[in-house]
Amino acid sequence: MRVKYGEMKALFTDILTRHGFSPEKAEKVAGIFTDNSCDGVYSHGLNRFPRFLSYVKKGHVDPAAEPALEESFGAFERWNGNMGVGCTNAVAGMEAAMALARRHGIGCVAMGHTNHWMRGGSYGLQAARAGFAGICWTNANPSMPPWGAKTPKVGNNPLVMAFPYKDVCFLIDGALSQYSNGALDGYRMAGARLPFPGGYDKDGKLTTDPGAILETGRALPIGFWKGSGYSLLLDAIGAALSRGSTVPEIGRASGEIGVTQVFIAFDLAKVSGEEYVAAMAERLIADFKTAEPAESGVPFHYPGEKSAATRKENLASGIPVNEEIWNDVLKMKG
Amino acid sequence: MRVKYGEMKALFTDILTRHGFSPEKAEKVAGIFTDNSCDGVYSHGLNRFPRFLSYVKKGHVDPAAEPALEESFGAFERWNGNMGVGCTNAVAGMEAAMALARRHGIGCVAMGHTNHWMRGGSYGLQAARAGFAGICWTNANPSMPPWGAKTPKVGNNPLVMAFPYKDVCFLIDGALSQYSNGALDGYRMAGARLPFPGGYDKDGKLTTDPGAILETGRALPIGFWKGSGYSLLLDAIGAALSRGSTVPEIGRASGEIGVTQVFIAFDLAKVSGEEYVAAMAERLIADFKTAEPAESGVPFHYPGEKSAATRKENLASGIPVNEEIWNDVLKMKG
Numbered sequence: 001m002r003v004k005y006g007e008m009k010a011l012f013t014d015i016l017t018r019h020g021f022s023p024e025k026a027e028k029v030a031g032i033f034t035d036n037s038c039d040g041v042y043s044h045g046l047n048r049f050p051r052f053l054s055y056v057k058k059g060h061v062d063p064a065a066e067p068a069l070e071e072s073f074g075a076f077e078r079w080n081g082n083m084g085v086g087c088t089n090a091v092a093g094m095e096a097a098m099a100l101a102r103r104h105g106i107g108c109v110a111m112g113h114t115n116h117w118m119r120g121g122s123y124g125l126q127a128a129r130a131g132f133a134g135i136c137w138t139n140a141n142p143s144m145p146p147w148g149a150k151t152p153k154v155g156n157n158p159l160v161m162a163f164p165y166k167d168v169c170f171l172i173d174g175a176l177s178q179y180s181n182g183a184l185d186g187y188r189m190a191g192a193r194l195p196f197p198g199g200y201d202k203d204g205k206l207t208t209d210p211g212a213i214l215e216t217g218r219a220l221p222i223g224f225w226k227g228s229g230y231s232l233l234l235d236a237i238g239a240a241l242s243r244g245s246t247v248p249e250i251g252r253a254s255g256e257i258g259v260t261q262v263f264i265a266f267d268l269a270k271v272s273g274e275e276y277v278a279a280m281a282e283r284l285i286a287d288f289k290t291a292e293p294a295e296s297g298v299p300f301h302y303p304g305e306k307s308a309a310t311r312k313e314n315l316a317s318g319i320p321v322n323e324e325i326w327n328d329v330l331k332m333k334g
Numbered sequence: 335m336r337v338k339y340g341e342m343k344a345l346f347t348d349i350l351t352r353h354g355f356s357p358e359k360a361e362k363v364a365g366i367f368t369d370n371s372c373d374g375v376y377s378h379g380l381n382r383f384p385r386f387l388s389y390v391k392k393g394h395v396d397p398a399a400e401p402a403l404e405e406s407f408g409a410f411e412r413w414n415g416n417m418g419v420g421c422t423n424a425v426a427g428m429e430a431a432m433a434l435a436r437r438h439g440i441g442c443v444a445m446g447h448t449n450h451w452m453r454g455g456s457y458g459l460q461a462a463r464a465g466f467a468g469i470c471w472t473n474a475n476p477s478m479p480p481w482g483a484k485t486p487k488v489g490n491n492p493l494v495m496a497f498p499y500k501d502v503c504f505l506i507d508g509a510l511s512q513y514s515n516g517a518l519d520g521y522r523m524a525g526a527r528l529p530f531p532g533g534y535d536k537d538g539k540l541t542t543d544p545g546a547i548l549e550t551g552r553a554l555p556i557g558f559w560k561g562s563g564y565s566l567l568l569d570a571i572g573a574a575l576s577r578g579s580t581v582p583e584i585g586r587a588s589g590e591i592g593v594t595q596v597f598i599a600f601d602l603a604k605v606s607g608e609e610y611v612a613a614m615a616e617r618l619i620a621d622f623k624t625a626e627p628a629e630s631g632v633p634f635h636y637p638g639e640k641s642a643a644t645r646k647e648n649l650a651s652g653i654p655v656n657e658e659i660w661n662d663v664l665k666m667k668g
Contacts, residue, residue, distance in 0.1 A: 071605070073438065073439030073601075073604060073605050074408075074409060074437060074438030074439050074440075075408060075409035075438035075439055075440050075441075076438065076439025076440040076600070076605060077439075078605065078606075103408060104407065104408030104409035104410065104438060105407030105408050105409055105410025105411075105442070106409050106410040106440060106441075106442045106598075107409075107440075108439070108440045108600075133570075133571045133574065133575075135571075145625055145628070146622055146625050146634050146635075146636070147634065148627060148628055148629075148632065148633075148634030148635065149625035149626060149627055149628055149634045150625065150626045150627070150628050151624070151625035151626045153621060153622050153624075153625045154622075159564075161564065161567035161568070161571065162567070163567055163570045163571060163574070170566060170567055170570055171567075172560065172563035172564050172566075172567050174557065174560040174563065174564070178557055178558075178560075196558060204628070222556045222557025222560050222561065223508065223512055223556025223557060223561065224512075224530065225637075226506065226508040226512075226556050227556065227557065228637075229506035229508065229637035230493075230495060230506050230508070232504060232506075232618070232622070232636060232637060233495035233496070233497055233504055233505075233506050233637065234495070235618065236467075236497045236504055236614070236615060236618060237467045237469075237495065237497060237600065239614055239618075240467065240497070240600075240602050240606050240610075240611045240614055240615075241467075241600060241602070241605060241606065243606055243610065246614065246617065246618050246621075247618075248617070248618065248621035248622075249617075264440075264598075266410070266442075266571065266574075266575060267407075268574050268575070270407060271405075271407050271410060271412065271575060272412075272574050272575065272577055276574075276577065277574045280570070280573055280574055280580065281570060281574075283580065283582070284566070284569065284570060284573075284580050284581075284582065287487065287580075287582035288480055288487050288488075288566070288582075290485070290487075291479055291480050291483035291484065291485035291487045292483060292484045292485045293482060293483055293484070294479070294482055294483055294484050294538070295482075298482065299482075300480050300481065300482030300483045301480075301482065302480070302566060303559075303562075303563035303566055303567065
């Protein structure tokens with residue numbers, strides 16, 4: 001079943017306005033959730049909407065709160081998310097980082113006391129579509145053990161990088177676990193095994209069973225010891241800059257709330273010029289595309305290429321939905 | 335066989351002064367190579383010294399060149415490495431990023447036309463020991479295929495993050511391939527297999543044979559498609575900011591020369607205060623250390639902990655050396 005972009009966005013907007021969101025904010029948030037599904041990140045679009053709304057109902061996410069600048073240090077600003085809506089807070093964070101970069105070449109915003117940003121790639125794309133290079137990350141619940149240990153102590157702390165390229169973008173948006181919780185959920189719902197081992201089962205064995213990993217909460221870091229190391233560092237840097245919560249502090253909260261995020265923007269047009277940057281990206285991809293496919297006739301993609309193609313297809317033909325979830329959300333219209 | 339820190343540094347200094355290095359620069363470079371071996375990164379200390387010197391002799395690395403500021407944009411500066419010595423250029427890059435961060439909270443230097451920085455962790459530690467959080471990366475020769483392809487097109491582009499912690503530091507210094515070329519070399523020299531598959535053999539099969547991977551030049555990215563994606567993004571961002579070479583452009587040069595590096599520093603003392611940062615790091619590690627070891631009685635470590643312990647041991651007992659390489663370098667004394 002496919003649903004038109006406008007129809008999905010209108011439904012989300014309608015539901016959100018019934019749950020304390022101003023019309024303007026409801027439309028923004030609805031747009032982000034719809035974009036996520038439209039780009040093929042179903043785990044953080046429609047499929048995540050019911051859980052997001054439950055967090056609003058529980059009071060974990062305050063739809064009326066706005067993020068606020070706490071302290072400014074030139075090219076770096078500390079913001080407080082005030083436990084508001086993660087995705088609109090993140091848009092404000094990247095917007096402020098871009099404004100700083102326009103003045104200083106680079107800009108950075110660290111935001112504590114914010115909430116889950118859903119698809120981190122959204123904020124990378126926000127920067128790249130405006131001609132900036134963007135780097136951002138978030139911390140999260142403990143979901144991976146330190147390398148050499150069993151107990152989940154570090155987050156899968158997604159790290160996002162984006163870069164302008166023609167009418168699409170280079171985009172990498174990855175959890176530091178081999179599979180994000182959203183991806184594990186997706187495979188589990190589809191009754192599928194993971195293509196590669198993604199974590200440990202209750203006997204401490206590496207497994208491709210997504211349900212077994214969600215049960216133990218022991219995801220495998222990318223690059224084994226490397227992903228676990230990057231995770232601790234991103235957590236420390238974010239928490240120090242924002243004065244917000246660390247991963248273990250989030251783990252002690254009632255749900256994955258009050259997280260810490262960092263947004264870095266580089267004004268490429270200012271420092272190197274649009275034409276220079278566009279020509280460099282063109283050369284880079286021209287070379288990239290001369291690689292021989294691993295399987296003859298099976299195309300390979302630069303990061304961000306597939307989601308851009310999915311977006312185009314879903315805008316034209318409607319967004320594929322899990323019918324059960326779609327019907328559940330339809331009922332929320334009241 | 336173990337060699338005293340001072341003896342190794344004196345030997346390097348002596349040799350370098352015979353190859354066009356000023357006494358001051360010879361001592362700096364000798365210190366960096368000795369530190370790398372002292373910290374246990376033998377692949378980029380003594381073991382790498384002969385190859386480094388061969389690059390100097392071939393004229394790929396100019397011992398007299400100094401890096402220079404090209405253009406300043408507030409908190410961001412573009413530098414030109416002038417094909418000088420990679421490791422002293424990198425020290426200058428991080429130093430300049432830290433100076434910018436002192437004024438603006440965050441500082442960033444992008445440097446093109448520089449050379450291999452040996453151990454990237456050196457420049458992370460440089461920042462963290464001064465109380466800064468540091469992030470830096472370099473690009474490199476093409477050594478990994480895009481995900482879904484066979485031909486090496488992206489670099490293993492090491493990404494470094496460091497953070498101050500007591501008299502040590504949190505430090506992650508990882509190639510985006512599961513094993514760096516230096517690590518593959520180390521396993522090969524020791525006649526050992528890799529603990530995990532690290533790339534493809536000539537039949538396109540994943541292998542733990544380091545020699546087979548060095549032969550095909552097809553290393554496995556960390557996180558499969560993720561590492562390959564981060565690599566392209568780091569290359570694009572670095573090359574755009576520095577106006578330096580991209581990975582495919584380095585691949586067409588005669589050796590891994592003229593690379594592009596980015597240095598980002600955050601002045602933690604300025605933006606959050608030393609005490610706040612130290613207490614946060616202390617809480618983070620206190621929790622981290624409560625994890626249950628994967629194997630009972632086998633300790634696990636935070637990133638940077640082991641190299642700090644190795645340093646302490648090697649300062650006290652001497653630095654372990656491969657006798658053959660040590661004797662080869664002794665002969666260079668002339």
